[in-house]
Amino acid sequence: MSQPVPLGGLSPCSNRVMNLASLLTQAARRHPDDTGFVWGEKTWTFAAMEARVNAMAVALARDFGVKKGDRVLVQSSNCNQMFESMFACFRLGAVWVPTNYRQSPEEVAYLAQASGAYGMICGAAFAGHAEACRQTAPSVAFVISIGPSDFGEDYDALVERHAGTTFAHTPVDRDDPCWFFFTSGTTGRPKAAVLTHGQMAFVITNHLCDLMPGTGVGDASIVVAPLSHGAGIHQLTQVAHGVKTVLPASEKFDVAAVWQLIERWKITNVFTVPTILKMLVEDPSVDRYDHSSLRYVIYAGAPMYRADQKRALAKLGAVLVQYFGLGEVTGAITVLPPSRHFLEDGPEARIGTCGFERTGMQVQIQDADGVEVDVGQTGEICVIGPAVFAGYYNNPDANEKAFRNGWFRTGDLGHMDGEGFIYITGRSSDMYISGGSNIYPREIEEKILLHPDVREVAVLGVPDPVWGEVGLAVCVLREGADAAGFDLRSWLEGKMARYKLPKTFVFWDALPKSAYGKITKRLIREELQRRGQMPTFEQAPTA
Structure with missing residues (x-):
């Protein structure tokens, strides 16, 4: 001893x-x-x-x-x-x-x-x-x-x-x-x-x-x-x-009221999620109120698509801060500060990154056996450090699954580049296998959102009798766009490998969101089932 x-x-x-x-x-x-x-x-x-x-x-x-x-x-x-x-x-x-x-x-x-x-x-x-x-x-x-x-x-x-x-x-x-x-x-x-x-x-x-x-x-x-x-x-x-905390008067989210309060109280920071930030910057009221006091607009809870990120930067300036962190790590895994947000695309923009390790925290990308993978390779994002929680209350089975060799397993897939910037590919539960190839929905969603008429999208793997699973894209179009004859598949040709192209595209007025404003695949699957749009092996999706 x-x-x-x-x-x-x-x-x-x-x-x-x-x-x-x-x-x-x-x-x-x-x-x-x-x-x-x-x-x-x-x-x-x-x-x-x-x-x-x-x-x-x-x-x-x-x-x-x-x-x-x-x-x-x-x-x-x-x-x-x-x-x-x-x-x-x-x-x-x-x-x-x-x-x-x-x-x-x-x-x-x-x-x-x-x-x-x-x-x-x-x-x-x-x-x-x-x-x-x-x-x-x-x-x-x-x-x-x-x-x-x-x-x-x-x-x-x-x-x-x-x-x-x-x-x-x-x-x-x-x-x-x-x-x-x-x-x-x-x-x-x-x-x-x-x-x-x-x-x-x-x-x-x-x-x-x-x-x-x-x-x-x-x-x-x-x-x-x-x-x-x-x-x-x-x-x-x-x-x-x-620092003073300002709480909007109404329980209902009112974009114009938020901007009014930002002007009135000279708000300097806000914490939100990408879907709410998207609503804030796309609403006309953003131009009616002075928001020059803002220094930090912090978003987390889900990755922000590049198209939405650029719109926010153009409207608000260099104030965006992204962080990645689950509740179990109390939000403290990575940070992408304002100086690392770029309006223009290019090598320094590192499109798709959620930033680098937070001070005092360490991230490792691991394979299924808990072994660290090489730079650029995809694996599970794991983390150690003082921000990691003490475990789940009265739930030894969950604790056993959540920790391995002292590392907390986030359940998120991603990779790290040579300079330590981390890129989230998606949840391990979101990945699907089509014809033997691993497909990561986030990569496809990023491409679809580059279309000027697409406002929101979620890509899921669904059953297919030939390929095992294929992609299904649920899309929300911008106001005035007509879904009839909207050919996203042709538009995506050449923008990604053909095996990654979704086989089916469906169009809804809105995507279901959790109580925290997040787009969750579970809710979308449930809605697909409710609408009778979820394919089975007996009913292959049609292009």
Whole structure:
């Protein structure tokens, strides 16, 4: 057995780390009167937010018995109470378990059961969700209602009851959980990725270092995605540097309202996904409001097609930041900063790259046996580093599949060039084999989107009695384009190898998207089935 390294008389180092709720406390101490949160016409200073979080932490502990390690499920659309609940849970050493608020009562009840939630904070509009959780998850001992309801005590009433009280930050270690980050469940039921205080402290520092350097007091960030996932991590990062968070008044995504808020509050950074960024830059309202304050428009969650990237660059200038990172790695795998986004094509543009490794993180492209492949060869993107999560909660089978020789397996396929830039080919589950050849849909989608009349596209492998699988392209055309007689196959001739050409093209008015605005192949397959457009071996697709 190896012996510990002598420390020269010093005691062994502790795993004790800062409780993440201290980020708000520090911001309130340094900038008490600065606006910390905006929602519609309402504003809260950092001091006011700190006071409200303190009061809710006291309510959770004294009125409901929440203690370190307890899980608190949160079912709510974006609001100040949801954001506050994160810090209140952290302060107690409890685990914040936010849901995707668009999920059904049955889906949320499963999350309550899977997480072993001790309590629930629930928007008043979601009475059915609260009832389903109580019926399905016996561990749920209480429900707090955001807004008056018949199913729980009112959140704001509890804050008022305990106004002026304080709760000391619960001591935490590096590996103590703070957040159960549920995966989107594209390949089965969602899994709870365990995020910890120490891991998240690294991620916050890394975000500020790699994604938005120089961000601090005087900056402002706007929320255009659910706080339950990537946007929540992004806004937690803003609090760390005293940056105000601006939340649109309407729950419905309103492009013009977003641009209006960007002008009004002189927004400097925004986190979004490619589909939403596409909507923002293609809407006429982008030209009606001043957005010159923007320094970082950060997009993640899916690769951005080159045609969309160029439109965004032309409209917004050199402000785009791309990162690649799953919830399990808290978004911190690669970065492509503004200086690496180019409007014109050419060698320096590195078309298709998602950037290079984030500071402190290491990426390796591996084959099916876990062996690193040569430069330029396709394999699975694997990662190690302090941003990698602690594992899935109560799911040893999933953990065994997710890790190999210490590396986290992302399930994404790609390759790395000689200078360390990474290119995502697609999900391993998206790849299909046609006539013995591996086909990667993203490459085909990039080519199709170069057609001026194609707005969105998704390519899938579908059954074929001759080739095993062939490509089917689901396309959305720009307004005014006529699908009748639209010959994409001929247009693609010569632009790629013939064996990669989709055999079938179908045209829809829109592609189904997840609650986070992502285009997912699972939803498209389900819609193809519903429409009777999914071929089988018995019904080969026609050209």
